[in-house]
Amino acid sequence: MAHPSQLGFQDAASPVMEELLHFHDHALMIVFLISTLVLYIIVAMVTTKLTNKFILDSQEIEIIWTLLPAIILILIALPSLRILYLMDEINDPHLTIKAMGHRWYWSYEYTDYEDLGFDSYMIPTQDLAPGQFRLLETDHRMVVPVESPIRILISAEDVLHSWAVPSLGVKMDAVPGRLNQTAFIASRPGVFYGQCSEICGANHSFMPIVVEAVPLEHFENWSSLMLEDA
Amino acid sequence: MSDAVQEKIKNYRTAPFDARFPNTNQTRNCFQNYLDFHRCNKVLSAKDQDTAPCDWYRRVYKSLCPISWVQKWDDQIEAGSFPGKI
Numbered sequence: 001m002a003h004p005s006q007l008g009f010q011d012a013a014s015p016v017m018e019e020l021l022h023f024h025d026h027a028l029m030i031v032f033l034i035s036t037l038v039l040y041i042i043v044a045m046v047t048t049k050l051t052n053k054f055i056l057d058s059q060e061i062e063i064i065w066t067l068l069p070a071i072i073l074i075l076i077a078l079p080s081l082r083i084l085y086l087m088d089e090i091n092d093p094h095l096t097i098k099a100m101g102h103r104w105y106w107s108y109e110y111t112d113y114e115d116l117g118f119d120s121y122m123i124p125t126q127d128l129a130p131g132q133f134r135l136l137e138t139d140h141r142m143v144v145p146v147e148s149p150i151r152i153l154i155s156a157e158d159v160l161h162s163w164a165v166p167s168l169g170v171k172m173d174a175v176p177g178r179l180n181q182t183a184f185i186a187s188r189p190g191v192f193y194g195q196c197s198e199i200c201g202a203n204h205s206f207m208p209i210v211v212e213a214v215p216l217e218h219f220e221n222w223s224s225l226m227l228e229d230a
Numbered sequence: 231m232s233d234a235v236q237e238k239i240k241n242y243r244t245a246p247f248d249a250r251f252p253n254t255n256q257t258r259n260c261f262q263n264y265l266d267f268h269r270c271n272k273v274l275s276a277k278d279q280d281t282a283p284c285d286w287y288r289r290v291y292k293s294l295c296p297i298s299w300v301q302k303w304d305d306q307i308e309a310g311s312f313p314g315k316i
Contacts (some may be wrong), residue, residue, distance in 0.1 A: 109297055112244045115292075117297055151245075157298065179256040
């Protein structure tokens with residue numbers, strides 16, 4: 001989850017997010033280098049007493065400051081496209097989960113075998129147990145088996161919502177009447193938080209998402225228990 | 231029912247990738263399988279054949295379609311107001 005004074009991304013919990021994180025580091029480094037260079041040149045121009053009134057043209061520098069930016073752009077584009085196509089690969093999911101957005105909670109459906117469905121409401125601040133996170137915890141978590149490709153189909157029952165979990169690198173709009181597909185793999189066991197990412201009314205900020213990745217046996221036990229409770 | 235179909239249904243894990251619906255929008259994938267299940271049932275029952283092969287479509291639409299959509303369509307079929315052609 002996010003922590004106070006955080007500057008960078010949350011720790012990656014899926015292979016795609018790891019790639020995105022590294023790409024961001026790469027692109028940001030290029031940005032820092034260019035900005036530093038430009039800032040240095042500005043300061044140097046502003047603080048020098050030297051003047052030259054007789055420069056008319058310079059083929060060499062023109063070539064350099066055309067070629068270098070082109071090369072830099074290619075160095076950014078190649079990893080970017082690599083990740084884009086990586087995210088577009090054909091998946092072979094082990095499990096399909098549906099996430100339906102409502103005003104103002106999410107509901108999850110696991111219907112590959114039995115009809116398991118449950119709602120996931122935010123835990124109000126006054127009901128939090130010590131150690132729980134304000135505005136992020138829910139009464140029921142979306143439990144998934146770790147290291148399994150998961151297909152998640154996202155839709156909405158009323159207005160636009162958006163299902164997002166930053167540490168998994170997932171965000172997909174929930175559109176009424178439309179079924180949007182995305183996929184992820186939770187690389188490690190853990191609890192991953194997200195929040196609704198499309199304005200949907202008064203309690204848009206109070207319908208969080210919690211994904212809990214557990215070993216397969218625990219997932220099977222959990223789903224049997226959830227079916228009994230339903 | 232052929233062995234191949236039986237194997238596929240027995241080893242069903244979740245809806246596999248369907249090349250007819252390669253993109254993000256899977257609405258039609260869900261609806262098509264729902265239609266195909268009911269059409270398969272209708273055709274096989276009309277010929278007095280075993281409707282077990284239709285189970286594949288049932289598993290796929292159950293995996294993909296939101297429960298509320300399925301309920302709505304089932305109600306519509308019962309009421310005779312289902313918009314799709316079965």
